[in-house]
Amino acid sequence: MDLTAQRVTLTGGDGAGAEAKPRLADRIDAWLPKIVLAPTFVCALVFIYGYILWTAVLSVTPSRMLPKYEFAGLVQYEALFANERWWLALKNLALFGGTFVLVCLAVGLLLAILLDQKIRGEGFIRSIYLYPMALSFIVTGTAWRWILNPELGIERLLHDWGFENARFDWLIDPEMSIYTVVVAAVWQSSGFVMALFLAGLRGIDDSIIKAAQVDGASMPTIYRRIIIPSLRPVFFSSFMILTHIAVKSFDLVMALTNGGPGFASDVPATFMYSFAFTRNQIGLGAASAMMMLMIVVAVIVPFMYSELRRPRHG
Amino acid sequence: MAELFQTRNTGHTIGRVIVYGLLVLVCFYYLMPLFVMVTTSLKSLDEIRAGNLLSLPQDPNLDAWGKAWSSACTGVQCEGLAGFFWNSVSFVVPAVLISTLIGAVNGYVLTMWRFRGSDLLFGLLMIGCFIPFQVVLLPMARTLGAMGIANSTAGLVFVHVVYGLAFTTLFFRNYYVTIPDELVKAAKIDGAGFWLIFRRIILPLSAPIIVVSIIWQFTQVWNDFLFGVVFSSGERQPITVALNNLVNTSTGVKEYNVDMAAAIIAALPTLFVYVVAGKYFVRGLTAGAVKG
Numbered sequence: 001m002d003l004t005a006q007r008v009t010l011t012g013g014d015g016a017g018a019e020a021k022p023r024l025a026d027r028i029d030a031w032l033p034k035i036v037l038a039p040t041f042v043c044a045l046v047f048i049y050g051y052i053l054w055t056a057v058l059s060v061t062p063s064r065m066l067p068k069y070e071f072a073g074l075v076q077y078e079a080l081f082a083n084e085r086w087w088l089a090l091k092n093l094a095l096f097g098g099t100f101v102l103v104c105l106a107v108g109l110l111l112a113i114l115l116d117q118k119i120r121g122e123g124f125i126r127s128i129y130l131y132p133m134a135l136s137f138i139v140t141g142t143a144w145r146w147i148l149n150p151e152l153g154i155e156r157l158l159h160d161w162g163f164e165n166a167r168f169d170w171l172i173d174p175e176m177s178i179y180t181v182v183v184a185a186v187w188q189s190s191g192f193v194m195a196l197f198l199a200g201l202r203g204i205d206d207s208i209i210k211a212a213q214v215d216g217a218s219m220p221t222i223y224r225r226i227i228i229p230s231l232r233p234v235f236f237s238s239f240m241i242l243t244h245i246a247v248k249s250f251d252l253v254m255a256l257t258n259g260g261p262g263f264a265s266d267v268p269a270t271f272m273y274s275f276a277f278t279r280n281q282i283g284l285g286a287a288s289a290m291m292m293l294m295i296v297v298a299v300i301v302p303f304m305y306s307e308l309r310r311p312r313h314g
Numbered sequence: 315m316a317e318l319f320q321t322r323n324t325g326h327t328i329g330r331v332i333v334y335g336l337l338v339l340v341c342f343y344y345l346m347p348l349f350v351m352v353t354t355s356l357k358s359l360d361e362i363r364a365g366n367l368l369s370l371p372q373d374p375n376l377d378a379w380g381k382a383w384s385s386a387c388t389g390v391q392c393e394g395l396a397g398f399f400w401n402s403v404s405f406v407v408p409a410v411l412i413s414t415l416i417g418a419v420n421g422y423v424l425t426m427w428r429f430r431g432s433d434l435l436f437g438l439l440m441i442g443c444f445i446p447f448q449v450v451l452l453p454m455a456r457t458l459g460a461m462g463i464a465n466s467t468a469g470l471v472f473v474h475v476v477y478g479l480a481f482t483t484l485f486f487r488n489y490y491v492t493i494p495d496e497l498v499k500a501a502k503i504d505g506a507g508f509w510l511i512f513r514r515i516i517l518p519l520s521a522p523i524i525v526v527s528i529i530w531q532f533t534q535v536w537n538d539f540l541f542g543v544v545f546s547s548g549e550r551q552p553i554t555v556a557l558n559n560l561v562n563t564s565t566g567v568k569e570y571n572v573d574m575a576a577a578i579i580a581a582l583p584t585l586f587v588y589v590v591a592g593k594y595f596v597r598g599l600t601a602g603a604v605k606g
Contacts, residue, residue: 032507034429036419036420036508040420041438043479044479045438047450048442051449055452067456115337128341129341130595133595134588136537136539137539138558139537142573142577143577144347147346147367152366152367152570154367160366187343187344187347195596248447248448250539251540255561269446273448277455286452289449289452292448293449296446
């Protein structure tokens with residue numbers, strides 16, 4: 001952040017007393033920016049930080065249907081980690097998140113490189129790749145639930161194309177159902193990653209590439225050694241966004257598999273919703289929400305730290 | 315811009331063909347679900363059972379659309395999506411306008427009227443973009459209940475404004491940072507006040523970022539499911555929740571054509587915005603991404 005030291009603001013904070021006595025109107029003027037920003041600040045303080053604290057408090061109480069503010073230690077966390085469904089949700093998050101992020105990064109980068117070859121109609125193609133991003137995850141889930149329909153969906157299509165023994169019933173296969181979420185999520189988000197990479201590619205200094213060409217480097221080598229490494233910041237922000245989408249993913253799972261078959265495609269977000277709002281286990285729900293927050297912090301903070309420590313170049 | 319295939323020879327031509335081929339193939343992949351949705355919604359159930367995903371409707375009709383709009387069951391009631399569509403409109407419009415307006419003023423303060431600690435405030439607000447909302451749901455449900463706006467339009471507007479502010483503030487701040495200081499400094503020396511500068515100098519320059527913010531917020535709020543399903547029930551639910559209920563309501567035969575028509579109805583407003591103002595939509599997406 002480039003904080004400006006040279007900017008003279010009207011509100012000097014502590015230094016204000018040194019000036020001649022200002023008129024009342026001026027004083028109100030001087031405070032106006034702070035007054036204007038105050039509601040947002042209070043909102044953030046209360047509805048973000050205050051509520052995180054509140055949820056943390058709920059997670060160490062025995063609350064079930066109604067909040068009950070007695071300290072109960074870590075019983076909810078113990079119950080959480082004794083719950084097989086929670087472990088399954090964590091495992092699914094790891095499987096889904098890992099595959100989703102990797103595939104999106106790979107597809108996004110590949111498409112961006114292809115689109116960066118002076119393509120005719122680039123704008124049009126780009127807008128086709130990106131439109132799923134405008135849809136709700138519920139719409140995406142509904143569409144893919146039909147496409148992946150074990151009877152009438154892709155399986156039928158494959159049969160009609162002559163692959164008579166083809167089977168494609170991931171939606172009702174407990175082992176595979178979480179990957180249907182990957183398929184739909186990649187469809188929805190990969191175009192966005194493409195747009196980020198494309199913007200990154202356009203920002204690369206041409207002269208470096210020209211210089212490498214003069215030195216006789218082949219194009220694939222230039223991509224591998226110069227262009228892709230210089231996209232590091234794009235990898236960084238894409239990774240953050242995708243991880244974030246993965247941990248928050250709730251709508252898509254609800255619409256596509258509803259956590260099923262059974263609990264086979266449960267993720268922490270659906271687990272939290274189910275315990276906090278339909279099974280009246282507020283304490284347990286709060287504990288699972290806190291764990292979700294910790295997962296986000298655990299993934300993003302070290303990553304941010306290592307990235308921000310690197311000297312900025314390129 | 316760098317090209318994989320440099321030299322003008324046969325290799326070059328083959329390379330171009332492969333690149334274009336791949337790009338077009340991927341286009342089909344992205345368009346396929348939309349195609350399937352539209353064609354399925356125009357078929358009859360018999361035709362769906364007889365054909366496959368990619369077969370074209372033999373006798374296209376809008377029966378499924380009519381049913382999805384006005385008579386399909388979304389749980390106990392069977393009045394289609396119409397009411398829920400207007401529910402969504404009724405809270406999305408105020409939520410988008412209010413959060414954009416506050417975001418604009420916030421951005422203005424954070425760039426043109428910085429004070430000690432204002433960057434810290436901005437940082438605190440930005441962390442709000444990163445939290446999984448599950449961590450605020452339970453307290454917010456209690457709060458809305460206590461305020462008497464649980465399960466109401468006002469409640470949803472409130473929630474969406476509060477959690478949308480981080481993004482709208484970010485948009486406007488990052489945009490206003492690029493406006494030269496001199497403009498505002500000169501106005502301050504001339505004695506123009508806080509609001510006058512905002513109205514006369516800043517707002518007239520803000521058209522593009524206002525569009526970006528409105529589109530971003532509109533897409534986010536319209537497409538939201540989590541807040542809708544937690545903070546509203548019954549007739550008050552937004553369209554995303556109603557769509558999910560419609561698909562999961564199992565009374566007799568599963569009507570895939572109605573499901574698809576309903577899904578398209580729920581998607582139409584945001585798709586429309588994307589078609590009309592895609593450029594701004596993408597700008598919002600990437601602006602949101604720069605935060606990382």
